Structures are given as structure tokens and as C-alpha cells.
Amino acid sequence: xxxxxxxSGDAPxxxxxxxxxxxxxxxxRTGLHYEGYHVAAAGSGEEGLAALExxxxxxxxxxxxxxxxxxxxxxxxxxxxxxxxxxLMLTVRREVSDRVRGLDSGADDYLTKPFxxxxxxxxxxxxxxxSGHGRANRRLHGGxxxxxxxxxxxxxxxxxxxxxxxxxxxxxxxxxHPRRVFTRETLLNRVLGYDYDGGTNIIDVHISHLRNKLGDxxxxxxxxxxxxxxAFHPEGEA
Amino acid sequence: MKARRGLSxxxxxxxxxxxxxxxxxxxxxxxxxxxxxxxFISSKSSHLRARAKPxxxxxxxxxxxxxxxxxxxxxxPGDVLALARDLTSRDAVAVVLDRGGKVLAxxxxxxxxxxxxxxxxxxxxxxLAGENEVTxxxxxxxxxxxxxxxxxxxxxxxxxxxxxxxLSAPLTDINRILFxxxxxxxxxxxxxxxxxxxxxxxxxxVSLKDLRRLLTACDQVSRGNLAQRVxxxxxxxxxxxxxxxxxxxxxxxEAAFASQQRFVANAAHELLTPLTGLRGSLEVLxxxxxxxxxxxxxxxxxxxxxxxxxxxxCNQLLGLSRxxxxxxxxxxAIALPEFMEAFRVQCEAxxxxxxxxxxTGPDVTVSADPDLLKQVLxxxxxxxxxxxxxxTPVTIGWKLLPQAVEIWVSDRGPGMDERTRAHAFEPFxxxxxxxxxxxxxxxxxxxxxxxxxxxxxGRMRIESRPGSGTTVYFTLPxx
Numbered sequence: 001x002x003x004x005x006x007x008s009g010d011a012p013x014x015x016x017x018x019x020x021x022x023x024x025x026x027x028x029r030t031g032l033h034y035e036g037y038h039v040a041a042a043g044s045g046e047e048g049l050a051a052l053e054x055x056x057x058x059x060x061x062x063x064x065x066x067x068x069x070x071x072x073x074x075x076x077x078x079x080x081x082x083x084x085x086x087x088l089m090l091t092v093r094r095e096v097s098d099r100v101r102g103l104d105s106g107a108d109d110y111l112t113k114p115f116x117x118x119x120x121x122x123x124x125x126x127x128x129x130x131s132g133h134g135r136a137n138r139r140l141h142g143g144x145x146x147x148x149x150x151x152x153x154x155x156x157x158x159x160x161x162x163x164x165x166x167x168x169x170x171x172x173x174x175x176x177h178p179r180r181v182f183t184r185e186t187l188l189n190r191v192l193g194y195d196y197d198g199g200t201n202i203i204d205v206h207i208s209h210l211r212n213k214l215g216d217x218x219x220x221x222x223x224x225x226x227x228x229x230x231a232f233h234p235e236g237e238a
Numbered sequence: 239m240k241a242r243r244g245l246s247x248x249x250x251x252x253x254x255x256x257x258x259x260x261x262x263x264x265x266x267x268x269x270x271x272x273x274x275x276x277x278f279i280s281s282k283s284s285h286l287r288a289r290a291k292p293x294x295x296x297x298x299x300x301x302x303x304x305x306x307x308x309x310x311x312x313x314x315p316g317d318v319l320a321l322a323r324d325l326t327s328r329d330a331v332a333v334v335l336d337r338g339g340k341v342l343a344x345x346x347x348x349x350x351x352x353x354x355x356x357x358x359x360x361x362x363x364x365x366l367a368g369e370n371e372v373t374x375x376x377x378x379x380x381x382x383x384x385x386x387x388x389x390x391x392x393x394x395x396x397x398x399x400x401x402x403x404x405l406s407a408p409l410t411d412i413n414r415i416l417f418x419x420x421x422x423x424x425x426x427x428x429x430x431x432x433x434x435x436x437x438x439x440x441x442x443x444v445s446l447k448d449l450r451r452l453l454t455a456c457d458q459v460s461r462g463n464l465a466q467r468v469x470x471x472x473x474x475x476x477x478x479x480x481x482x483x484x485x486x487x488x489x490x491x492e493a494a495f496a497s498q499q500r501f502v503a504n505a506a507h508e509l510l511t512p513l514t515g516l517r518g519s520l521e522v523l524x525x526x527x528x529x530x531x532x533x534x535x536x537x538x539x540x541x542x543x544x545x546x547x548x549x550x551x552c553n554q555l556l557g558l559s560r561x562x563x564x565x566x567x568x569x570x571a572i573a574l575p576e577f578m579e580a581f582r583v584q585c586e587a588x589x590x591x592x593x594x595x596x597x598t599g600p601d602v603t604v605s606a607d608p609d610l611l612k613q614v615l616x617x618x619x620x621x622x623x624x625x626x627x628x629x630t631p632v633t634i635g636w637k638l639l640p641q642a643v644e645i646w647v648s649d650r651g652p653g654m655d656e657r658t659r660a661h662a663f664e665p666f667x668x669x670x671x672x673x674x675x676x677x678x679x680x681x682x683x684x685x686x687x688x689x690x691x692x693x694x695x696g697r698m699r700i701e702s703r704p705g706s707g708t709t710v711y712f713t714l715p716x717x
């Protein structure tokens with residue numbers, strides 16, 4: 001379901017962010033880049049429309065409050081110019097009338113600021129799936145392991161394996177980004193939540209259980225990167 | 239209308255009205271009763287006198303008493319009796335008294351005729367002293383009688399008094415008439431009172447109906463329904479004016495409330511934008527960007543900027559709310575030429591790319607808070623600089639008005655269209671033009687500056703046209 005580059009083998013999914021606030025643009029660019037998207041940013045409506053003509057974007061993240069023309073107008077224009085790319089609107093306004101206006105102007109979804117990054121990713125995945133650019137097959141494969149994100153089932157060489165939610169989360173994250181090294185801190189934040197206040201040793205404990213259940217012996221699929229963290233190598237440790 | 243603390247206003251007014259009605263009716267009734275009584279008495283007494291006068295004159299002439307040497311009545315019992323009998327009629331009894339007050343003759347022919355009252359010595363003395371028209375009331379066997387005393391003189395106008403004729407007439411018939419009159423009066427009074435009070439109660443109720451509608455409307459308003467209006471009564475009386483005043487008040491309240499709500503919503507939206515940046519940056523950091531020093535640095539710098547923006551916004555909001563009361567204005571005499579020169583020197587670093595020109599105006603002293611004046615000028619100057627292309631001048635000047643000093647800050651930036659100019663002072667309103675440099679503000683700067691000027695009793699206005707720059711004027715009171 002992720003548009004992960006290495007996993008799918010396709011070119012990175014290009015996203016256009018039309019947002020005038022430099023800080024929001026920056027975190028979207030960085031955060032989405034880590035998720036495997038290719039992000040282009042435009043600071044105004046006209047700039048965004050121009051960028052849309054240039055590149056082949058799979059999704060547009062559009063702020064409503066822009067310095068020149070507002071997001072509703074941008075959306076209307078890009079629709080009347082024939083673009084069918086999914087548009088996700090961002091705004092601080094929560095009134096139903098604003099949502100209706102946004103959707104009426106041609107947006108596909110509507111997210112109010114401040115939003116959770118996870119929710120943004122989930123909505124982007126949903127939009128990409130609907131437009132046919134997401135992955136219909138929600139199974140991850142690698143190193144003889146098959147992981148179904150929908151049914152939360154895991155097989156190793158055809159043998160079903162029972163995992164706890166934390167172990168399943170860890171394995172999913174590692175398999176989605178093969179070879180990427182995750183620090184214990186990052187794994188902790190993304191699997192156990194930002195507000196988990198225990199130490200990072202818990203990650204080592206979960207990884208150890210996960211390896212045992214998977215029968216992951218050297219050369220390991222889940223490799224320990226000394227002094228940094230862990231990474232998933234589908235071809236096994238060299 | 240609920241009765242609060244005893245009688246309602248309507249009840250109180252009705253009671254007051256009825257009491258006034260009773261008092262005025264009783265006064266009018268008593269006065270008319272007394273008047274009629276007086277009229278009856280005086281008409282009866284003058285009637286009796288008029289009848290007696292020729293009889294006495296005839297009698298004097300017939301008896302020759304006027305010219306007789308001996309004028310003592312005691313010696314002529316027959317004449318005296320004849321006089322008494324002549325004067326006695328169906329409705330009056332005559333008695334003749336001598337100078338000592340002794341009864342000489344009684345005019346009654348039949349014993350069943352009403353007996354005359356005994357002469358009252360007090361009134362008798364007055365008659366004997368020469369008073370011609372002594373009239374008084376007395377009682378015989380409990381029945382009221384009218385008594386007239388007529389002195390007997392040998393000739394009309396003669397000082398000599400031979401004796402006194404006492405005429406007495408019963409007042410029973412007059413009393414009967416007056417009693418009927420009184421009874422009628424009381425009955426009428428009762429009818430008038432009942433009808434009047436009922437009519438008054440109804441009239442007051444009609445007048446108070448509009449008042450009650452107002453009360454219902456007030457209740458609605460106090461429950462928060464600010465859209466409540468009262469249908470105009472169509473009269474220019476107090477209630478009509480009250481209704482209009484009520485409608486004006488609620489309209490103003492509604493507008494003020496709506497603008498307050500808009501302000502709060504706008505403020506919240508303004509706060510949410512930097513919070514979005516902060517939250518998103520934090521999440522991205524926690525999701526892994528913390529492991530990349532370059533990305534982490536960019537995100538952290540952005541977060542720092544958003545925090546600064548939040549703090550600035552909060553300070554501006556606080557400034558706006560503090561100025562509402564205008565309590566923080568500590569006025570001092572400020573000599574404008576010196577103040578402006580000092581300001582120019584301070585701001586030269588700020589206006590590095592643009593020449594800052596002070597057009598020195600007349601040497602005047604204004605009464606203002608120097609800190610607030612500096613903030614206003616800084617605010618306008620930074621706006622002007624933000625919209626000025628590098629190298630174009632920003633001008634500050636002032637001139638004398640009849641009652642105040644007008645200060646202006648002028649730039650040669652892109653100017654504002656009519657719509658932007660009209661809304662420029664609205665909190666959180668931002669024009670369409672992107673500033674040439676710098677970050678975007680929250681749209682509070684001009685609102686804040688205008689509040690500061692207003693706190694001094696001054697006014698602020700903008701002159702601007704697209705393409706020809708912007709000049710902001712404000713007035714300050716003279717020292």
C-alpha cells in the first residue's frame with residue numbers, strides 16, 4: 001500500500017505541495033521524502049498551476065489560504081484545465097460550509113490544520129489507491145517472508161507465524177523500507193507511539209522476539225547496524 | 239407578565255388611578271352638595287324676607303307706630319298678635335319679641351302647626367344691635383329649622399328698634415331633597431368609579447402590552463438570542479422610543495458579538511497555522527528525521543520561527559485587548575521635531591535599503607504616550623518598508639490641523655486597491671499584494687496601530703491607489 005520506491009520498483013510517486021508557509025512546506029517535504037515520495041513545492045497558486053503543467057504529479061496537497069489566488073480557485077482552475085490528479089486540501093477552517101466549498105471546487109479530500117502526519121499519510125494512500133496509483137496488493141514480500149497488512153498475517157516460507165502488535169508493526173515498517181536503517185528512537189516513535197516514555201531497550205527486546213519467531217538466524221534478514229539501529233535486508237546478511 | 243414583589247405595574251397604576259378617581263369624585267360631590275345646600279338656604283331665607291317686608295311695612299303704617307309717642311310693643315298686644323298672625327304662613331311661623339327678648343306674640347293659629355324654636359340669645363343680641371339679616375339654623379324636636387330675625391323699626395333705616403320678628407321655617411323638605419341628591423351622587427360615584435377603573439385598567443393594559451412584549455424580548459436576549467427584535471409599535475411616545483432604543487441596542491449587541499466571535503475565530507485560525515508547522519515538524523522529527531542532522535536543523539529552525547510567530551501574535555492580541563480600556567496611555571508633552579529626528583536615527587538601520595525622509599513640519603507639541611507613538615510609527619514604517627522596492631524613499635511628515643496634528647507615513651510601494659483599503663484596519667485582514675520582503679504578518683499591525691491612536695482620541699486613515707503608493711495619516715491631540 002505504500003508507494004515505496006524500492007518495494008515497488010517504480011519511479012517515486014511525485015507529489016506537488018502548494019503551500020505558502022515555509023515551515024509547513026519544509027516538514028511536508030522532509031516527512032514525505034522519508035516515506036518515499038518525491039516532493040515538489042510551490043509557494044503560491046500561480047506557481048502551483050505552473051508546476052502542474054511541467055511535471056507529472058500523482059497527488060496535489062493544496063493549502064486554501066494562498067497569497068495570490070485561494071486554494072478553491074486553484075482547484076477550479078486545475079480541474080477546468082483538465083487535470084484529474086487527486087487534490088487533498090489543507091485549511092484551518094473547520095466549518096462544514098468550507099469543506100463543502102472545497103469539495104465542490106473539485107478537491108478529493110479535505111484535512112484541517114493542524115493535522116496528524118499519520119492521518120495525512122493515510123489519506124494520501126487512500127487517494128492514491130482510488131486514483132489507481134496506490135498498490136492494490138497490500139502484501140509485502142522479502143526474504144521468504146510474506147506480510148499481509150490487511151489481514152495482519154505473516155508467513156515464513158509458507159509457514160504461518162503469530163506476532164504481537166508491536167512485532168507486527170516493527171516488521172511492517174522494516175519491510176516497507178528495505179535496507180533503510182531505522183534508529184531505535186524512530187522505531188520506538190513509529191511503532192509504540194510518540195508518547196511512549198520507556199527506554200529504547202524495549203525495541204531490542206521486540207526485535208529479539210521477532211527474530212526468534214521468524215527463525216531469523218545469520219545471515220539475518222533483520223540486521224543490527226552497530227551503534228545505529230536496525231534494517232531489513234531481503235536478500236539476507238552478506 | 240409575572241408579578242414580581244407585590245402588584246404588577248398595571249395593578250399599581252390601576253389602583254392609583256382608582257384612588258385619584260375617588261378623591262376627585264368625592265371632592266366634586268361634596269362641593270356640589272354644599273353649594274346646593276347653601277343655595278336652598280339662601281333662596282328660602284330671601285323668599286321669607288321678601289314676603290315679610292311688605293307685611294311689616296303695612297302693619298307699621300296701619301298701627302301708626304311710626305309716629306306714635308309711645309312705641310312700646312308691650313302696650314299693644316293685639317297689634318303684635320295681628321302682626322305675628324299676618325306673618326305666619328303654611329311654611330313659616332312668626333314670633334314677635336320685645337327688646338328684652340321676651341315673646342310677645344306667637345303667630346300660630348292651630349296647635350298642630352309647627353312650634354317655633356326658642357329665641358337664641360346670641361343671634362337675638364345681634365338683631366337687637368341693628369343687624370338686619372340674621373339667619374341661622376336650629377332644631378325643634380329634632381327637626382331642622384331655618385330661623386330669620388328681622389328687627390322692627392319705626393321707619394325703614396331708623397336706628398330705633400322696637401322689637402324683633404322671628405320667622406322660622408322647617409328644613410325637612412330641603413333635607414329630603416338633599417338626601418335624595420346625595421344618594422344619587424353616591425350611586426353615580428360608585429358607577430363612575432367602577433366604569434372608570436375598568437376602563438383605566440384596560441387602557442393601562444393596552445399601553446403596557448408593548449412593554450410586556452419588550453420584557454419578553456429582553457428575556458430572550460438575556461438567554462443569548464441576540465437576533466431578537468421587537469416589532470415597532472408605530473407611535474412616537476415613550477414606549478415607541480423605548481422599542482426603537484431596544485432594537486438599536488440589540489442590533490449593536492449582535493454586531494459587537496458577531497465581530498467578537500469573528501475576532502476569536504480569526505485569532506484561533508492565526509494560531510493554528512504556526513501550530514500546524516510545529517506539530518508537523520515535530521512528528522517528522524520523531525518519525526526519523528532526527529537521525530539526519532541537516533533535516534533536523536532545518537525543521538528545528540522552522541519550529542523556532544513558528545514559535546516566534548506565535549509569541550508575536552499573542553503579544554499583539556494582548557496589546558489589542560489592553561488598549562480597549564485605554565488605561566495604559568500615559569501622556570506626556572512631546573515636541574514633534576525632536577521626537578521625529580530621534581526616531582529617524584533609531585530606524586536608519588531598519589531602513590537600510592530605503593532612504594527614510596523626515597519632512598519637518600511646524601514646531602508643535604503633542605500630548606501622547608511616547609512609547610505608543612513610537613510603536614505606531616514603527617508599525618507604519620515597517621509596513622511601508624515591507625511593501626517598498628529597494629531604493630524607493632519612505633517619508634514621514636506632519637502638519638497642523640485646527641485642533642490636532644496630523645502625522646503621515648508615506649511610501650511609493652504598489653498601493654492598495656479599494657477593497658484592501660476598505661478592510662485594511664480589520665484585524666487579521668491581509669491584502670493581496672505579497673510584501674517585497676520579509677515574512678507575512680498576522681494582519682494585526684494596522685488594527686493595533688489604529689487602536690493606539692484611538693486610545694489618544696485620534697483617528698487614522700489611509701490614502702492609497704494601486705500603483706501610486708500608500709500614505710497612512712493619523713491625528714494626535716495638541717498639548
